[in-house]
Amino acid sequence: MAAGTLVSSGSSGNMPTGSGSERLRRALITGLNVDWQEILSGTAGHIYTVLSLICTNTTSSDAVCAATVEAGGQELYLFADSDISGSKTFVFNDRFVLEEDDDLNVYTTSTNGDFYVSYIDADWT
Numbered sequence: 001m002a003a004g005t006l007v008s009s010g011s012s013g014n015m016p017t018g019s020g021s022e023r024l025r026r027a028l029i030t031g032l033n034v035d036w037q038e039i040l041s042g043t044a045g046h047i048y049t050v051l052s053l054i055c056t057n058t059t060s061s062d063a064v065c066a067a068t069v070e071a072g073g074q075e076l077y078l079f080a081d082s083d084i085s086g087s088k089t090f091v092f093n094d095r096f097v098l099e100e101d102d103d104l105n106v107y108t109t110s111t112n113g114d115f116y117v118s119y120i121d122a123d124w125t
Helices: none
Strands: 021-032 035-041 046-057 063-071 074-084 089-092 096-098 103-108 113-123
Touching (some): 021 035, 035 113, 046 063, 046 103, 074 089
Antiparallel strands (some): 035 103, 046 089, 046 096
């Protein structure tokens, strides 16, 4: 059996030890044109719980969207090649966590794609 690469959680030197705060937040990208772009980047002293990611194709042509998390130098696809036909939306609403060294990246083959991510920002700074 082949083994995969294990990337452990909790590699941050800024793990919570006291009280902090939590805020509901959002990030968005409009008009992404057949490309990858970072939509959320981990920050020292913060833990992000992503609630949903919405991809919209604002053109009449068929397209696909994808999202990855870069964690510990590894890239993990959350979803790949999800169909978003003309003027349609794809919603990914599985919860996941980002730490300080993690980045959330999105992609579309649309010439005019919009992305919206909602998340909880636990701030321990």
